[in-house]
Amino acid sequence: MSFSGQVVTSRTNPRLKQLRAAFQGQARLSSGLIAVEGEHMVEEALKSGQALKTVFLSERMELPAYVPASVEVVSVASDVFASIAETRTPQGIAALLVPPAHSVEKMLEGPGEALILIAVGLQDPGNLGTLIRSAEAFGATGVLTTPGTVSPWNQKAMRASAGSVFRLPVAVATPDAMETLEQQGIKLLAAMKDDAVAIGEADLTVGSAILIGNEGAGLNEDWLRLADQRVTIPCPGWVESLNAAVAGSILLYEASRQRGART
Known part of the structure; x- marks a missing residue:
């Protein structure tokens, strides 16, 4: 020493x-x-x-x-x-x-179907860190962040992840990474607040990547066009929308629930 x-x-x-x-x-x-x-x-x-x-x-x-x-x-x-x-x-x-280096290919390895969360333009480091923590908790195989999203190595993001950022593969959603997901048949699901299929009716047992948009603007048209399906979380209460971290966590839980029920 x-x-x-x-x-x-x-x-x-x-x-x-x-x-x-x-x-x-x-x-x-x-x-x-x-x-x-x-x-x-x-x-x-x-x-x-x-x-x-x-x-x-x-x-x-x-x-x-x-x-x-x-x-x-x-x-x-x-x-x-x-x-x-x-x-x-x-x-x-x-x-x-030294920050760990991961790739989308690593997220596609393993015996089960891939489950990836894609953070699109998230600005709040607490939201990103919470999503990384939830992704690990619900068995996701990795997290991708788009350019413009806060760094997962932001101090608040790391603390919010409670260490998950060190264990779960996290990488940048480059064009090559997105092309790899398409080539591997990964289903892209865009989280929406309305005009979408209720999440319980979507099949999350197949290889899936869940798109979570910016806290204020949501997902832009470019990302929506990439999506294979638009999904929403039914909310009977008088709430306009859910926090990005809460919404992403619920969607990850639903994927975990469906996969657990299948086995």
């Missing part, structure tokens, strides 16, 4: 600048690394097999026993650590790690 014991007090320290860039989502300045903060997130990353590059500790924080001996450790003055941390009450530990 590389740990000199010296406390970094300069905010312009190269390692701290790299951590700050990672928190801000600046991939070039962070050398492609992502940042996680807090004991839970650091431990979840390790449990999920992620490769930690550097661990940053507030000077009053003891090094957790679960941190591998091969990881570089940087001790940081408390006020400097607080100035970089993303949370209001930092726990005194953060880490830089």
Whole structure:
């Protein structure tokens, strides 16, 4: 373990600048690394097999026993650590790690039918993180995010996923990825608030990809034209529409329910 014991007090320290860039989502300045903060997130990353590059500790924080001996450790003055941390009450530990690389092909592997959630233009990191967590909970094989969707490595998105982002394949919905879904016969279902088939009447036991649109605008015409079927969640109450994360979670649950009933 590389740990000199010296406390970094300069905010312009190269390692701290790299951590700050990672928190801000600046991939070039962070050398492609992502940042996680807090004991839970650091431990979840390790449990999920992620490769930690550097661990940053507030000077009053003891090094957790679960941190591998091969990881570089940087001790940081408390006020400097607080100035970089993303949370209001930092726990005194953060880490830089290599983000896992996944592909749509990985989501199509396995003995069962694929179940993929496609986040189209979602802006709220809490919504995306919740959807990733629900996708793992209900047996989805992966999540695709379109350009314009908030990064799954956004700090709020990672916290909302409760570690699922480290375990479930998440990749970008590139044109090639969408072409692969079409070639493999994956059924695209567009989530709508009306003028669609009730979700209980749609067959989700086949290979499926559920499209969840932007929180305000929903799915645009380009995505609707790609869809094989439009589905909706019947709501008897006086609610105009459901939150994107809630709607996506219900649709994922219905897919899980149908598949469970079939076996």
